[in-house]
Amino acid sequence: MPTPLQAGLSRYWSPEQLSRLAAVRVGVAGAGGLGSNCAMLLVRSGVRAFTLADFDRVEASNLNRQFYFSGDIGQSKVEALGRNLRLIDAELELRLLERRLAAEDLPALYADCPVVVEALDRAEYKAMFCNAMLRAGKFLVSASGLGGIGGLSEQSGRPAMRARRLGPNFVCVGDFSTESNAANPPLAPRVVQAAAMQADLVLDYILNHSAR
């Protein structure tokens, strides 16, 4: 019996597309604003296998933008995310890693993920992760610059988000300049916008560009 989501998705995807989406394990590094929302969007789109990593626990300050609910506060992010994703599709194949990521561990942790999403918070972790994953031959989708509001208004002076490709296997989304900080806090609209751009790039890669 297909799950309700799988039955519903058959209105939009062909059986071949559904099987391609189900055949790929997507790695997500970080289960905050980018990672939790990107995973949610990919589950809704038909991706069914994930490796999710985060060392952190859900806090009240996460509820403004991350795919968690008030009852999740205090719990492991990857555990709570797995539970929330399974409310969308009960039959997901999830590997949950409650841990910090070190460069030397990355190739083994994501060995069976041809596609990986960088969803970390600190700039130096982003760079470390991207350098390590590209060396391992992954298709990698990253994000940089998603704080604040107003990227679509000319008066804000803030650049609009876009995607930049470097090399054959790397795409980064964001405005590339607005760090999340006290002046430009991480807020749902632009954080989710970046996560949605990441999810769309992953889907496009799986369905249109990966080896069959």
Next chain:
Amino acid sequence: MGNQENISFAVNGLQAICRKGLTLEDYLVGAELEPHKVLVEINGQILRAEAFGTYELNAGDQVEIIHFVGGG
């Protein structure tokens, strides 16, 4: 003065000039970019972070640099 050869290359689509023999790491530091926060592509290929200190910029290099900012 005058005996040092300069070369021209491109960074994120904009022309840049430096002395011949400058390494990518020297360039990054001079441009106030932190080497541990960047991803660099040169002529279509990602340059490994370990090679920043040994890669000498060449005339005509097309360099793309993403300097990550925090937020996730």
